[in-house]
Amino acid sequence: MGVVSATFCCEKTNEDAWCQNVDSEDLCNTSINPITDEGYKTMQALCGATSYCRIGTCIDSNEGTCMPSSKAVCERDGGIWKKESAGEIPECNRGCCIIGSNARFVTQVACNKFAETYGMNTKFQEGITSEAECVLNANPEDKGACVYEVEGAKDCDMTTREECNKKKDEESLTQVTFHEGYLCTSNELGSVCAKTAETQCDDAGDVRLIDSCGNLANIYDSTKINNNDYWEKITEPSCSNGEGNKDSKICGDCDYISGSICSEKGDKQVDYGNYICKNLDCIDYIGRGLELQHPNKSDDFYPRHRESWCGVLGKEGSVGSSYFKLLCLNGEITLDESDSLREEICVQEESEYISGFYHANFRKNYWEISMDGTGGCVDQKNQEDCEDKTLRDCVWISYHDYSYTNNGFLPDNNIGGVCVPEYPPAFRRDNEKKILDGELCENFGSTSVLVTYEKRGVLGDLFGGFKCKENCYADPDSDEYDNFAEKINQICNSLGDCGIKKNYLGVDGKYDYKDLFKKEEYSNGE
């Protein structure tokens, strides 16, 4: 489908897409809608103005989800449609849902649903407004030791008060008591659970010691393993180095944000147990090429967990080239490719807090239109406006007295340069590989420079001698010509996949510099 000059709203198109603006009624499906027993609707209007396709919110009352949706699509699937956006609907308000030691930012109904799905109690905290806040500020329920007698033995589970109270209903258990903040190994409680030197991963990704009953105890700290107090109550870890204790032999206080998570120790050494705070940095990727485009070129460099940086496939701006964001996560580097039209570019910046740590992201290539919605590169008439990086991604190429107009590249004595995209866009192609966009390039390509010549003198007629009189820089025999051709090609290249250009593999295109200009001769006496 090409660029749509939207005038009709199809409830369903012939391609089976729902609620689309199209430029011809013929593209709308007019068969019978099996749900309504009426034909699918079509109206000469934008979908936002129709009753059936305007976007509101579709509520799934079973799952507790709220999704921006048209009425037609929502009701097709049995949802409840409201014309307001999710933020204006009370039942769509999200909060923090605590599921064990995990947290999710969802609606109250979704949170209740999780209880069923995950088979555990959930707790909904209102007033939390983002996923980040939810994950960071979630307050899991108070935990402690749940002691009970079973067949005469004093057993113990580490659990919540609520879960412990449920055990009181079990006939086989007696003397059920909850001891908030205590560990099952506490001497005070006298349960059968004893300390061990074994470890395990908890849900939060930390390494914890376990007792002989299999309960998780405090976060692993090998220096305290023989300390009785350490096995009495739930305590905050004191062994942390503040950087996630990557591959630490002694401390299990892992930190995913810093780049570590509990994992089997593998060939690494630990003082006790089989688990370690695994280093999630991309150490193994050094020398494998993926880090090459990273701005940090120091010898001991390796991409760190959560670090991202920009890369480009092929030479920047070459035909078929595209931008990449490379991300190191969990010890693996993943590539996120931008669009091959280069309408998005990758930008990276160094962290304010961690030296040499970069973060990259894609953003729109502001060459066609500026960030404030005003003019793009071709509309700029001076270098200062052209290269205003707060507004647009353009560069000024000064050469003779040429400038753009809506009709192409024409002489203009007052400007003295051209404003072109800093990151050359590419052209779309249709299914037959025909270029769809290229007006800018074509306009520029159709520009002609009139070079005038005059006879050398009286002998000119005899020896065919003419000398250049005006615009001689465009005369192939002039000294300026190579410079002119290169400059013109540079402008061509900046406008898209135009001019003499290599592709992303470094292969030359079909034409070379001699094909750049077509010479047409006019004889009018000069």
Add this chain to the structure above:
Amino acid sequence: MNMFEKKMGNKRGQVTIFIIMGIVIVAFTILVYTFYPKIKTTLGVEESNPQSYFQLCMEEKFSETIAKISAQGGSINPDLYSSYKEVKIGYLGYTGEYFSTSVVQIPMLMQHLKREIKEGLSKTAIECFNSLQESYVGKGYGVERQSGNERVNFFKNKIEVVYNYPFTFTKGEEVQRYDSFIIRLNNNLYELALIANDILYDESTLGDSDIEEKMIYNPNIKVERILKESGDKVYIITDRKTEDEFWFAIRSQSWAGGILLDV
């Protein structure tokens, strides 16, 4: 023929027998592994328990259906799809316009998945129930069955389909009644679909989704995004532990290239 030749002749005979026996054992092993579930039922191992019989009968189709749904954007036969690696990946969000965010095509993904699973299994379920009935009739049981409904439940790392199709088997004084049959599959489709829903929400409101953020808040999940020349985005969500995957496509915010705007 001397003694040596006789011995060698005997040995050659023994070797031939061993080779034949070897081939027979290997062939038998291959047959057992190839037709294991069928052989089991034919041998009557599972038929004594209708629940196990049904699970076994449905197992292959269940796995196949979930694999198909997971690879095709949640649909068995997506109407609107983007082709990638010869797979029809259903669009969860789509727009034919440039400079527009996508229009959500499947606003209730969980309900949609449940419907697709039911639909994908319906034919096989009937065949399995028929086969169960035939098997018991063959063993001299009277079988009474009623039509019913089915329900799909998602759990963490598990999908369950409950068929409320009551069966009563009678033979003399013996009466066995089964009100429902349950099949289960270890698969984390539910959590993957939750992430897909979040991405769809972002794409339909912002025209993009921060996949890095999704991975940081869900350390066990990997999200990959592939951009096609058409402007389609193919998302692949993977559970790092189970390696279950969910693929879907979005067409959203495709910026047109090289177009002069009248500004």
